[in-house]
Amino acid sequence: MLSLTLELVKNNPKRSNADCLKPFAPSEVKKVRAFHESMWGYYHATPLRELKNLAAWLGVKSIFVKDESSRFNLQSFKALGGSFAIASYLAKKCACPLDFDKLTYESVQEKVGNITFATTTDGNHGRGVAWTARILGFPSVVYMPKGSAQERVDNIRREGAAVKVTELNYDDTVRLLAKDAQQNGWVVIQDTAWPEYEEIPLWIMQGYSTMVEEALEKIPIAPTHVFAQAGVGSMAAAVQAVVANRHYRKDPAFIILEAAEANCFYRSMSQGVPVSVKGDLNTIMAGLACGEVNPLAWEIISNYSAFCLSCHDDVAALGMRLWGNPLGDDPKITAGESGAIGGGVIGLLDKYHNLKTDMGINKDSVLLFFNTEGDTVPKNYLDIVWGGKIPCDFRSDV
Numbered sequence: 001m002l003s004l005t006l007e008l009v010k011n012n013p014k015r016s017n018a019d020c021l022k023p024f025a026p027s028e029v030k031k032v033r034a035f036h037e038s039m040w041g042y043y044h045a046t047p048l049r050e051l052k053n054l055a056a057w058l059g060v061k062s063i064f065v066k067d068e069s070s071r072f073n074l075q076s077f078k079a080l081g082g083s084f085a086i087a088s089y090l091a092k093k094c095a096c097p098l099d100f101d102k103l104t105y106e107s108v109q110e111k112v113g114n115i116t117f118a119t120t121t122d123g124n125h126g127r128g129v130a131w132t133a134r135i136l137g138f139p140s141v142v143y144m145p146k147g148s149a150q151e152r153v154d155n156i157r158r159e160g161a162a163v164k165v166t167e168l169n170y171d172d173t174v175r176l177l178a179k180d181a182q183q184n185g186w187v188v189i190q191d192t193a194w195p196e197y198e199e200i201p202l203w204i205m206q207g208y209s210t211m212v213e214e215a216l217e218k219i220p221i222a223p224t225h226v227f228a229q230a231g232v233g234s235m236a237a238a239v240q241a242v243v244a245n246r247h248y249r250k251d252p253a254f255i256i257l258e259a260a261e262a263n264c265f266y267r268s269m270s271q272g273v274p275v276s277v278k279g280d281l282n283t284i285m286a287g288l289a290c291g292e293v294n295p296l297a298w299e300i301i302s303n304y305s306a307f308c309l310s311c312h313d314d315v316a317a318l319g320m321r322l323w324g325n326p327l328g329d330d331p332k333i334t335a336g337e338s339g340a341i342g343g344g345v346i347g348l349l350d351k352y353h354n355l356k357t358d359m360g361i362n363k364d365s366v367l368l369f370f371n372t373e374g375d376t377v378p379k380n381y382l383d384i385v386w387g388g389k390i391p392c393d394f395r396s397d398v
């Protein structure tokens, strides 16, 4: 057996709080989708990939991967949230419809005056906020935690944002930005909530429902296991809420995937209350390097998840190689570190203790994963996929 590169915690999904699903009801999801569809020239649905040979290799019925690596040409799903939140903020402020074209009118700028949108990011969310601000004609400020990759900084600067890399970890950078925003009058578009700051994070979470809806529209069979990776948990919560609202004949099992160095959901589920992880949160999965759960997401995730898997970096690295080198005629998926964690889990499922049986995965299972990012730092991608950096104890014959 392999050493502990993956750890599983079981949660008891009570499914007792239906109120937390309401913002993701089909009528709400439809509104969000209509807004994204109004982004002419920018919005296209991303592909749902089916990996038939990989499913046969693993001994399950089907494996599907919603592939976000081409979303808005920004290489991650994140701008779905930032764009919907900024649009909702502007529409509310100007009492105008949630329509992308109408939000670009000069009258909107005149009504809202000089505003600057601000956020903290590990890379992808800030890129989405800066991009949305730019295409709607507003300035943006983006803070990033210490150790942020230069490529990620450059990608955000290219969208016209003023970028500041702090000496703090992600969660402390969020707090610093909130304080500076108050002093400077910036509008904070943050993908996590705190007391008295919930409306915008909820819009961001709702924004992600377009990704889930596109996947459910295309999947030809009901999923039995839905895997979603978590940083602060906003994306995974949106996935669970939209799927739960579908009321499939049999509820699928929801599984949270996390970076071990920032496994706040794993620890919170183990203890039954939100628990944070402090320190540098040092992982290659930059998008998952968040040590504090979004309380809005926790409400959904604690109520609906069946399991959480805490994964070391070698799981993500294996996932990048596994999805990038498909079996037979399966489609190739280019996944960056945070996107690839599910691919690594597939590679280790029946090699690692009793993971497959513990999670009830068998020949009838239909697994749904989300590749949430492409090769956002191409050098890191090549070092891992070609250079064999961060090897994983994977043996095909186990």
Ligand SMILES: Cc1ncc(COP(=O)(O)O)c(C=O)c1O
Pocket: 076, 078, 122, 124, 125, 191, 229, 230, 231, 232, 233, 234, 235, 236, 286, 287, 288, 290, 338, 339, 372, 373
């Ligand atoms: C590529 C990628 N995947 C997953 C996540 C996790 O999303 P959340 O922070 O909403 O849990 C992020 C967050 O930035 C990300 O960039």
